[in-house]
Amino acid sequence: MTERRSWRASMDEGSEQKYVVVCKDGIEWKNKLEENKNKLVVAYFSADWCGPSRFIYPVVVDLAKKANETVLFIKIDVDKLWDIARHWKVVSLPTFVLIKNKEEKKRIQGAMKEELQDAVSPYFTQSN
Numbered sequence: 001m002t003e004r005r006s007w008r009a010s011m012d013e014g015s016e017q018k019y020v021v022v023c024k025d026g027i028e029w030k031n032k033l034e035e036n037k038n039k040l041v042v043a044y045f046s047a048d049w050c051g052p053s054r055f056i057y058p059v060v061v062d063l064a065k066k067a068n069e070t071v072l073f074i075k076i077d078v079d080k081l082w083d084i085a086r087h088w089k090v091v092s093l094p095t096f097v098l099i100k101n102k103e104e105k106k107r108i109q110g111a112m113k114e115e116l117q118d119a120v121s122p123y124f125t126q127s128n
Helices: 002-012 014-018 026-035 051-067 082-087 113-123
Strands: 020-022 040-046 071-077 095-100 103-109
Touching: 014 020, 020 051, 026 071, 026 082, 040 051, 040 113, 051 071, 051 113, 095 113, 103 113
Parallel strands: 020 071, 040 071
Antiparallel strands: 040 095, 095 103
């Protein structure tokens, strides 16, 4: 039981937010896309109630740490920001949309750890 509690606590801590931006509204979303249009943006569509979204989140944080600011990871709660999810045609959770120059480059649906790592890691060494 302690292990579960510590995992939940780590999910709720704000320390991961320095690696994964938690999008608060549509204005922030548009600003982040514009500010980072020359780098890869990984839009991570999730929901608090979604088990696979919670399962993959530590992997997302780990990838964001490894990216060392060469890739921007943005977490979007579909229950709060449904309009963004609808715009990007998100139909299942989690969904990862890889965006560069404001255009979708790749989409990964589900908690597909290896596929996500393979799609994102080539960008780790690229400069803006």
